[in-house]
Amino acid sequence: MNFELTEEQQLMGQSAREFAKEYLDPIAVELDHTGEFPKAAVKGLAEHDFLGLILDPEVGGAGAGFVSYVEVIEQLSRSSAAVASILNNHTMAAYAIEKWGTAEQKKQYLPELAKGSILGALAIYENGPTPGIGADALVAAKQPGGYVLNGVKAYVRNAGEAGVYVVFATLNAEAGPKALTAFLVKGGTAGLKISEKVETMGLKGCPVAHLTFENVVLPESAVLGAENQGLEIATKVLSVYSVAEAAQTVGIGQAAVVHAAEYAKQRVQFGKPIAVLQAIQTMLAETATDVHLARLGMHFAALRIEEGKPFEVESAMVKSFLVRLGSKMLIDTCQVEGGFGFSEAMPLPKLFRDIAGTNLLDAPADFPEKTIAASIA
Amino acid sequence: MPKCLVCYKWTLDEQDIKVKPEDLSLDSSRAKGKISDFDRNAIEEATLLVEKNGGAVEALSYGTAAVKQSLKDVLSRGPEKVHWIADASAENADGAVTAKVLAAAIRKLGSYDLILCGEGSSDLFNQQTAPRLAALLGVPCVSFANKVSIEGDAVKVTRKLDDCTETLTVKTPVVISVLGEINKPRIPTMKQVLGAAKKPNQEIKISELGLKPEELQPKATRQSVKGFVMHRKNVIYKESNAAANVAKLAASLATEGLC
Helix, strand or coil, X not given: CCCCCCHHHHHHHHHHHHHHHHHHHHHXXXXXXXXXXXXXXXXXXXXCCCCCCCCCHHHCCCCCCHHHHHHHHHHHHCCCHHHHHHHHHHHHXXXXXXXXXXXXXXXXXXXXXXXXXXXXXXXXXXXXXXXXXXXXCCEEEEECCEEEEEEEEEEEECCCCEEEEEEEEECCCXXXXXXXXXXXXXXXXXXXXXXXXXXXXXXXXXXXXXXXXXXXXXXXXXXXXXXXXXXXXXXXXXXXXXXXXXXXXXXXXXXXHHHHXXXXXXXXXXXXXXXXXXXXXXXXHHHHHHHHHHHHHHHHXXXXXXXXXXXXXXXXXXXXXXXXXXXXXXXXXXXXXXXHHCCCCCCHHHHHHHHHHHHHCCCCCCCHHHHHHHHHC | CCEEEEEECEEECHHHCEECCCCCEEECCCCCEEECHHHHHHHHHHHHHHHHHCCEEEEEEEECHHHHHHHHHHHCCCXXXXXXXXXXXXXXXXXXXXXXXXXXXXXXXXXXXXXXXXXXXXXXXXCCHHHHHHHHHCCCEXXXXXXXXXXXXXXXXXXXXXXXXXXXXXXXXEEEEECHHHCCCCCCCHHHHHHHHHCCXXXXXXXXXXXXXXXXXXXXXXXXXXXCCCCCCCCCCCCCCHHHXXXXXXXXXXXXXXX
């Protein structure tokens, strides 16, 4: 048993950290204020092979494993979880195409996704309680030679920037999610409309918008996987996504601990640095422990994904752990920095918003605790 | 088309080294290794020269057993092959010992047009290795380089000195030590990191270099390395008038021998 990352995994993390310092640190604050899409940073992601990191070398990817991927996401998230979120959403779309796509679909999309000439995006959520249900649920009506899609997908990340969307639509409004089917929809397809950007609390710079489908005509070849296989695909992708997003949370938590610890060493009260005060040490120690344990759980789940073993329970555990403790990491580190930590001049408020966004978005299709409970009882 | 060799040192990352408050000794037990900062510039410069002029870049390092951890890192940054010498003698080696080992290894490996080094290492920064290496090999040494270009069978180098720059041309073979400002080392791409495992590395045993045991012993012995911690005296002068406070401060500084 070995808890250490391999040499390659460490080097990929080191490169990602160097990339983050050069490309992301200088723009992170401005990105948080303007929310503008970080084109230069995304171009840099492409140039350093991050956009095709886990894709097969045959389609131009780097062919790295999922442990390397989460290590990269963690290191990027320490500087900008928004940029990491763009990469995560892109990679999950590419992952779905690589796993369920036909040879033709892979040939059409994966080389472009790997080199970053187009971005990918997942469009899963709707305004109703679950995809496939509700007045504006996205419905795909079959017609000779293909489908016509009408409805709305909500809160789509990378919206407006993506060249291909992995879209989930029901074939039967009455059957709802049971008839969910995945489609590949090119950006700019006639009838596909992108809403105004949704203002979000955190992860600013990662564009979020709603997609409206008005009589969008797709050929039969646009189906990803099989008809009615959408729920299975969405559930599996979201389970992988939970581990990828755990890496975002761990990266944000690590950044918060490092900053708060540095602050505590420099802030002098009562004639000594506050880092020597037990109350401060306790908050820092507990947060560092939570980050460390989350990282171990995340690496374990990522390794199971990489090795093709069942990973859904471990993924749900990481998700559950971080939903409970992710925000606490920021509450405690802000507490260490006191009134200064509340100031927008300090990085913790941004990290606070980013960690909330990371934990709120893209939960597994069901509560993670349900998956965990089913595995033990 | 130049044949380049870059000499680099695998050092501890100073950011990971802690100073123990009880005796100011250094705790490096959790420190990770890294390629010495200026050596990264040397690697980048050699890689840029070869990208522009053709030729080849190889790397060479002498260190403790930990040097093996550097191989994929250095190969991901451009060199096509790395030669490495792992020996316990490197633990206490100074610039003189390091230069002897590197010179012996280079004689064994063959001839190179350009041998590049960092101006100094991140840990000791003695700036001894490059000039000593050049002397042992009997070739010229150009230090403080902040610009290098190939001009036929010569190399044009700009040196940044204290109050001026000096530009010169030198015939190869030559040893050049580079400054940090000469370039910005590239960030290895993911494919370059993964491709490093496919590049060759060659171990050279120190016993193959024909060096005598005494040549591996440094002339100077390091007694200790201690961290530096600034202690505040926390003295506040509270006289009612400023002149009295200044007088007390001046007297205190004089007592301390500071004025």
